[in-house]
Amino acid sequence: MNIVKNIRKGLFRIFKEEEAKVHTLRYLFWECTLRCNLSCIHCGSDCKRESDVPDMPMPNFLRVLDEINSQPHELITVVITGGEPLMRNDLELCGKEIRKRGFRWSIVTNGLLYSQERQQALLNAGMGALTLSFDGLYHTHTWLRSHKASWEAALHAMQLAVRVPRIAFDVVTCVNKKNFSELEAIYNILLENGVKAWRLFTIAPIGRAKGNEDLHLSGQELHMLMHFIADKKRIGNMNVNFSCEGYVSEYEENVRDGFFFCRAGIHIGSVLVNGDIAACPNIDHNFAQGNIYHDHFMDVWNNRYETFRNRKLLKTGICEHCKEFSFCQGNGMHLREAGNPDVLHCHHQLLNQS
Amino acid sequence: MKNLYFNIRKSFVRKLLGFFSISSVLFVFQACYGTPQDMANDVLIEGTVKNKADNSPIPGLKVDVITTSQSTFTDSNGTFSLYAPYNDTFSIKFTDSDGSANGLFKTLDTTTANQTHVLNLNVLIEPSVK
Numbered sequence: 001m002n003i004v005k006n007i008r009k010g011l012f013r014i015f016k017e018e019e020a021k022v023h024t025l026r027y028l029f030w031e032c033t034l035r036c037n038l039s040c041i042h043c044g045s046d047c048k049r050e051s052d053v054p055d056m057p058m059p060n061f062l063r064v065l066d067e068i069n070s071q072p073h074e075l076i077t078v079v080i081t082g083g084e085p086l087m088r089n090d091l092e093l094c095g096k097e098i099r100k101r102g103f104r105w106s107i108v109t110n111g112l113l114y115s116q117e118r119q120q121a122l123l124n125a126g127m128g129a130l131t132l133s134f135d136g137l138y139h140t141h142t143w144l145r146s147h148k149a150s151w152e153a154a155l156h157a158m159q160l161a162v163r164v165p166r167i168a169f170d171v172v173t174c175v176n177k178k179n180f181s182e183l184e185a186i187y188n189i190l191l192e193n194g195v196k197a198w199r200l201f202t203i204a205p206i207g208r209a210k211g212n213e214d215l216h217l218s219g220q221e222l223h224m225l226m227h228f229i230a231d232k233k234r235i236g237n238m239n240v241n242f243s244c245e246g247y248v249s250e251y252e253e254n255v256r257d258g259f260f261f262c263r264a265g266i267h268i269g270s271v272l273v274n275g276d277i278a279a280c281p282n283i284d285h286n287f288a289q290g291n292i293y294h295d296h297f298m299d300v301w302n303n304r305y306e307t308f309r310n311r312k313l314l315k316t317g318i319c320e321h322c323k324e325f326s327f328c329q330g331n332g333m334h335l336r337e338a339g340n341p342d343v344l345h346c347h348h349q350l351l352n353q354s
Numbered sequence: 355m356k357n358l359y360f361n362i363r364k365s366f367v368r369k370l371l372g373f374f375s376i377s378s379v380l381f382v383f384q385a386c387y388g389t390p391q392d393m394a395n396d397v398l399i400e401g402t403v404k405n406k407a408d409n410s411p412i413p414g415l416k417v418d419v420i421t422t423s424q425s426t427f428t429d430s431n432g433t434f435s436l437y438a439p440y441n442d443t444f445s446i447k448f449t450d451s452d453g454s455a456n457g458l459f460k461t462l463d464t465t466t467a468n469q470t471h472v473l474n475l476n477v478l479i480e481p482s483v484k
Contacts (some may be wrong), residue, residue, distance in 0.1 A: 026383075026391075027383075027384075027385055027388060027391070029388065034382045074389075075393075076390075077389070077391050077392055079385070079388045079389050081387070081388075096435075096437075099398075099437060100398070104391070104392040105392075106390075106392060107389070108387065108388065108389055120424065120425070122422060123424060123436075123437070124426055124436035124437060125436075125437065126396060126398075126437035127390025127396060129389040129390045129391065129392040130389060131378070131388070131389040131390070153430035165439075166394060166396070166422075168389070168390040168392050168393070168394070169390070170384075170389070170390050170392065197390065199384075201386070204446075243386040243387075244384075244386045245386045250459070261383070263383065263385065264385070267383070268385050268388075272357070279387055280386070280387060280388075281387070282387055296429075310475070332386060334386070334387075
């Protein structure tokens with residue numbers, strides 16, 4: 001059985017290399033604002049930035065889409081993120097203009113501003129997918145999100161979203177030491193409310209989460225999390241997955257619908273609020289590849305992103321002699337810092353230490 | 355020609371590799387901090403609503419897409435637009451919801467066949483005598 005799995009892993013490795021060569025854009029983040037109505041203690045956004053960084057004006061982003069229009073783009077999803085995208089009063093207008101250009105669009109939200117009326121307006125504007133953060137029972141969620149009304153608002157948003165079959169909807173949970181014991185209870189809440197898909201993260205040591213030990217799982221806890229996800233996947237009541245944040249060695253395929261593949265810069269690009277052209281928004285901004293105010297987006301997409309597409313360049317530091325590197329390829333790019341040879345967090349190492 | 359052959363062969367090899375690795379996340383995926391990908395079909399329903407008596411646009415009229423339980427209102431030019439999940443037919447109801455503010459109009463129920471991704475409707479509504 002292991003031989004078959006290893007052959008498939010090997011084929012998937014070659015597949016990844018081929019995809020990196022072709023690098024078709026399929027997923028575009030738009031960091032439309034850095035304004036947020038919460039102050040989450042684990043926020044991965046660059047917390048050194050002032051909160052009064054202006055939102056990106058809609059026409060500036062639409063110009064980028066017009067540059068991408070030269071290639072087939074009907075299956076490209078524009079993921080509007082922030083900050084909190086619902087803070088923008090023109091979000092529906094932005095969404096409609098994005099959809100009119102043939103792109104699909106979606107949002108990632110904390111749910112605090114999500115209402116029946118807002119959902120109707122978002123649907124009318126062509127929103128096709130939604131991801132909602134739900135991080136535990138009342139006390140742990142409100143602790144993480146630093147807002148007393150955040151839990152009920154998230155629950156309400158969940159109950160609204162599940163009623164609409166048009167929306168490809170999932171819930172994400174940032175697993176940490178405090179909500180670790182609540183996973184079964186969270187699962188039951190989601191199940192009772194009709195949620196079909198749940199993605200679990202661990203918290204990366206970046207942004208505000210750096211150095212906060214309450215937020216990071218031990219190796220043993222990570223093992224238990226992998227078993228929890230694998231069990232729930234086997235039961236099949238809900239599509240439960242570990243996020244694509246990192247390579248988890250022997251648990252690969254048991255906790256996700258496929259093998260680990262960090263697609264940042266290969267299928268995923270982003271436009272940050274200051275115009276930077278990057279891969280995922282939570283990746284070290286020193287990896288930005290250009291800026292929409294100086295560069296043509298497709299020129300950048302077609303000709304740069306070398307570190308993202310040639311992951312052998314990441315075979316440094318603790319990765320240099322790692323036997324798993326050919327499958328892992330240096331872990332998720334959000335766990336790398338420009339100029340630092342070491343990966344910030346290695347799931348494989350953490351699992352093997354315990 | 356050579357390039358075309360090369361691209362077709364390359365695409366075939368990629369799909370073959372993906373197929374034999376039996377991974378269900380080849381091309382449909384989500385970024386770790388992103389959303390699911392939207393793969394559904396939808397239709398842009400748009401149009402203008404005018405007064406049958408004098409051809410003037412009617413603002414503030416409620417447009418209910420009964421088929422999908424969605425609704426919107428006409429703007430000051432009598433135009434409206436919304437995206438709805440794809441259907442072969444749409445039942446749409448136009449209702450005067452603002453009383454006499456923009457004139458009084460009769461309710462209109464329509465059923466429209468659809469075969470495209472843009473459904474354009476130009477609707478005339480009779481004034482209500484009440």
